[in-house]
Amino acid sequence: MGIFSVYIEEGCITCDACEEAAPEVFEVTEDTCFIKSDVRLDGGFDRNDSKSGLKTEVVQTYSDDILDAADGCPVDVIIVVEAKADEAEVEETITEVEVEVPIAAEAPQVSMEIEGLDAFLSAGDRTLNIFFGSQSGNSEQLASNFAKRAGDYGLEGIVHDMDGFDIKKMASMRRVAIVCSTWGEGEMPDNAEALWQAASSKDAPDMSGMAFSVLSLGDTSYELFCQSGKDWDGRLEQLGANRVAPRVDCDVDYEAMATEWAQEALTMLSAVDDSGNLHEELIESIREMADGGASVADGEDGFIVPDLTSDEIEVQLNVFRYDPHEKTSGTDTWLCSLPGHLTLLESLRAIQRTHDGSLCFTDGSPHDPNTAIVVNGRITLPGVSRIETLSNGRPGALNLHLEPLPGYDVIRDLCVDFGALTKKREEASLWHVSRTREAIRSEQGTLIGPMDPSEAIALHKMSDPFGAQVLHSCSDSIAYSQSYLGPSVCLDLWVKRTDPRTSTKRAEEIDTLLGGANAILAETDLAPIGRQPLAGKEIQSALSDAKTRALEHNGYNGRHGKHVWWYAWTMKSSGRVNDTVLYRQVLGPLGLLSNLTSGVTARMLTGFTRTGGKMVNDILALVAPPAGIGKMPRQFNKRVDDHYEVVSIFNSLDSRF
Amino acid sequence: MPIRFAYHPGNVAHSSAPEVDETMRAACRSLDIELIDMPGATSCGAGILGQANRRLQITLNARTMSIAEDLGMDIITPCATTAATLFEDLMMLKADSSLMGEVNRTLEKTTGRVLEGSIKIRHLLQVILEEIGIENFSKKVKNPIPSPLAPYYGPNLQQVGLIGGDDVFDPWYMESVIEAGGGDPIRYASRTSSAGTPGIFSEEQTVLRQSANILSDAKTMGARMMISACTLSHGVLDIYQGKASRSTGLNTNLPVIHFCEYVAFLTGNFPTRLAMLKTRVAVIGD
Numbered sequence: 001m002g003i004f005s006v007y008i009e010e011g012c013i014t015c016d017a018c019e020e021a022a023p024e025v026f027e028v029t030e031d032t033c034f035i036k037s038d039v040r041l042d043g044g045f046d047r048n049d050s051k052s053g054l055k056t057e058v059v060q061t062y063s064d065d066i067l068d069a070a071d072g073c074p075v076d077v078i079i080v081v082e083a084k085a086d087e088a089e090v091e092e093t094i095t096e097v098e099v100e101v102p103i104a105a106e107a108p109q110v111s112m113e114i115e116g117l118d119a120f121l122s123a124g125d126r127t128l129n130i131f132f133g134s135q136s137g138n139s140e141q142l143a144s145n146f147a148k149r150a151g152d153y154g155l156e157g158i159v160h161d162m163d164g165f166d167i168k169k170m171a172s173m174r175r176v177a178i179v180c181s182t183w184g185e186g187e188m189p190d191n192a193e194a195l196w197q198a199a200s201s202k203d204a205p206d207m208s209g210m211a212f213s214v215l216s217l218g219d220t221s222y223e224l225f226c227q228s229g230k231d232w233d234g235r236l237e238q239l240g241a242n243r244v245a246p247r248v249d250c251d252v253d254y255e256a257m258a259t260e261w262a263q264e265a266l267t268m269l270s271a272v273d274d275s276g277n278l279h280e281e282l283i284e285s286i287r288e289m290a291d292g293g294a295s296v297a298d299g300e301d302g303f304i305v306p307d308l309t310s311d312e313i314e315v316q317l318n319v320f321r322y323d324p325h326e327k328t329s330g331t332d333t334w335l336c337s338l339p340g341h342l343t344l345l346e347s348l349r350a351i352q353r354t355h356d357g358s359l360c361f362t363d364g365s366p367h368d369p370n371t372a373i374v375v376n377g378r379i380t381l382p383g384v385s386r387i388e389t390l391s392n393g394r395p396g397a398l399n400l401h402l403e404p405l406p407g408y409d410v411i412r413d414l415c416v417d418f419g420a421l422t423k424k425r426e427e428a429s430l431w432h433v434s435r436t437r438e439a440i441r442s443e444q445g446t447l448i449g450p451m452d453p454s455e456a457i458a459l460h461k462m463s464d465p466f467g468a469q470v471l472h473s474c475s476d477s478i479a480y481s482q483s484y485l486g487p488s489v490c491l492d493l494w495v496k497r498t499d500p501r502t503s504t505k506r507a508e509e510i511d512t513l514l515g516g517a518n519a520i521l522a523e524t525d526l527a528p529i530g531r532q533p534l535a536g537k538e539i540q541s542a543l544s545d546a547k548t549r550a551l552e553h554n555g556y557n558g559r560h561g562k563h564v565w566w567y568a569w570t571m572k573s574s575g576r577v578n579d580t581v582l583y584r585q586v587l588g589p590l591g592l593l594s595n596l597t598s599g600v601t602a603r604m605l606t607g608f609t610r611t612g613g614k615m616v617n618d619i620l621a622l623v624a625p626p627a628g629i630g631k632m633p634r635q636f637n638k639r640v641d642d643h644y645e646v647v648s649i650f651n652s653l654d655s656r657f
Numbered sequence: 658m659p660i661r662f663a664y665h666p667g668n669v670a671h672s673s674a675p676e677v678d679e680t681m682r683a684a685c686r687s688l689d690i691e692l693i694d695m696p697g698a699t700s701c702g703a704g705i706l707g708q709a710n711r712r713l714q715i716t717l718n719a720r721t722m723s724i725a726e727d728l729g730m731d732i733i734t735p736c737a738t739t740a741a742t743l744f745e746d747l748m749m750l751k752a753d754s755s756l757m758g759e760v761n762r763t764l765e766k767t768t769g770r771v772l773e774g775s776i777k778i779r780h781l782l783q784v785i786l787e788e789i790g791i792e793n794f795s796k797k798v799k800n801p802i803p804s805p806l807a808p809y810y811g812p813n814l815q816q817v818g819l820i821g822g823d824d825v826f827d828p829w830y831m832e833s834v835i836e837a838g839g840g841d842p843i844r845y846a847s848r849t850s851s852a853g854t855p856g857i858f859s860e861e862q863t864v865l866r867q868s869a870n871i872l873s874d875a876k877t878m879g880a881r882m883m884i885s886a887c888t889l890s891h892g893v894l895d896i897y898q899g900k901a902s903r904s905t906g907l908n909t910n911l912p913v914i915h916f917c918e919y920v921a922f923l924t925g926n927f928p929t930r931l932a933m934l935k936t937r938v939a940v941i942g943d
Binding site for chain 1: 864895
């Protein structure tokens, strides 16, 4: 068998190997390889996607070279098409086809079909009447679902309960779908009995103007399987109605079969005009229209899921890499064109699959907190973050920096070891000890401890919704303090401390834990926690309350306590904070001395890189030590206007200061 | 026609950072922003007062905001911490009518004032981007600073709702100002991270590591100077940087100026100070 044609698939790496093997046939361009025009029957110059045949003399002369080129292609994109027995006179045949079937002639025809369909679907009455005969509700539910889908077929679905429906009115309808279950030994459901009696009587009206289809529900374990549906199907036919889609009999697992029936029945009934005539020529067009060009997917409940795809976005992915063997770290950058609807997790999977199998990240379900990473500073669950939502509106390619969660040891790349958190949780003894309290007996006879709803809601609000491992990373200081228990452990402690079910003794123990040097007072700044979307203001507020409780428990002793106390004191004194007082009271003589020797004081005095200010103030700091530390601090603050108001507010709300 | 704002200079501009107040006033003059002083305004509490008594901090800030309401103006401040604290307290009051009622009862009883909650809190950076416009701003630049410059935002200003249209974690507002000022904005990971400033007295070692990381990060990316939107963080990043370097072993040697100083220099104010700063930028470094 000789060669008939040769073409190039996508993926050419332009290595020139084919051109070297068969320069008369292949020509490597900047980004792919073309089959030369003078060897092809169609005279084209491209990758030959159309698989146009090669000229006879080319095949005779260069077959071996072409096969060598295909064998030598490192990415196997050169595809050789072998000749079949009836392709001997291929040159003439192809020419004829091209002449007889001009492409241009087809276009108007397609256009006309579409225009015709639109006109058809918008003309006249487009009602689809869906009757259900239901004992347990399944048929009713299906009828309701199909009515909602009818719109995709240009129909207006109306659901009718068979119970009490007039058979004459039914006979006047042009499109009817029946969904009916079978009850007992082949009996109609209760709500269908009366209509069935009317339909099966001698006086039943003629239904020759009606197009119909029946979906029958039943159970194969019964002798008369789907008898009711069969009865309706047969009787409507006897009365002259036109069965446009065959009946489908479903067993107890009916969902898949019912969905298939609906697709067919809705298509066929849609092709029926308001006179009851079936337009077969429109059936395929309606089917394609309803399929939406295969851009939609079937939902589990038989609904059509909306198309959620988005255009491709240019993305620069900068991914933190760490090699534990070499102990080296850095950043790898991929320039990708990714569909906007892709999640970050899917993107990482794609990169791992197609570009770098060594890329390491934690895979899991979309809401799994173990998968969390940092994306441009924002702690993110990559399984729920679509690429298109990560853009901040800047023009140009989306630039994403992916890093592992802070506060943990990195295992490799984006994978971290959550062991540090486990250890801190053990360290903090996060158990709950209940106090003895009143209980009430429930209607079932069990004893339960009641809780005030407002207290329960407050506790719930404080709870961490996205997992302890994520909250632990929301602190900006956690990565810089080995001993700090972290916000997650502190929040857990605080929730237990505020839980009214906690015993008094345990609450005191928690106070001591929270007031310790490694607990909430070790958090240098709560603002970063509040701004992380996976933590939020409620968590920040709860941790702030925990801080207040810890400070009170410690009697505002220690540097942290003094800082807060004297800050408040100076505000009451003048309405303004006095940093001179703060330095003096919080750091004390030793602290000030430390600043003096460490260069901090000198830097403050000289205003090293800061600008401006009057030197006289710096000199003042020198002549009146230790007060006046700072580049230009005031010894005494001028009071704000109406300072008495400030004092009055203090006295009204907190007379401690 | 100038834009008018009630002016809150921040927590320490009256004391250890007067350069912020000086340059804020000069910058605003150049940008046609009229600052109306609020001599009765108190410190915002910076979240520190709130650790002692949150209701007290909210009530004092409600008093300050009611002063601005009486003037019929929004508040402008050069301090990120003040902007964030006032904003958070205002949002809390607006979201909780019973809290607003209780605070107003205290305010009325002690001062005769009432807060309606009708004002907004703005940082100078936001006003430049959202009210003046970056194109208009670039026309007012008289002394460009063509250097690689690292913007430092900190976490306080970068909160949803506070900083308008900017991205909270991947901001571009200050980068736009730097570009308009002829500079090359340096993108580095920690530009919205906390320098740990509230903990400088009590958790000094942690704060030194935090601030050293920010400075080193910016320096590694090629910055020749840092511009801070936060007055308090500015102090830590500048004053403690030598100690931070010795504590961590990182290279933190980088001039840090406040955003107001930067805008004032760009718009032609304090040419002598700018000359000194340029000299320092040229001298400091490796």
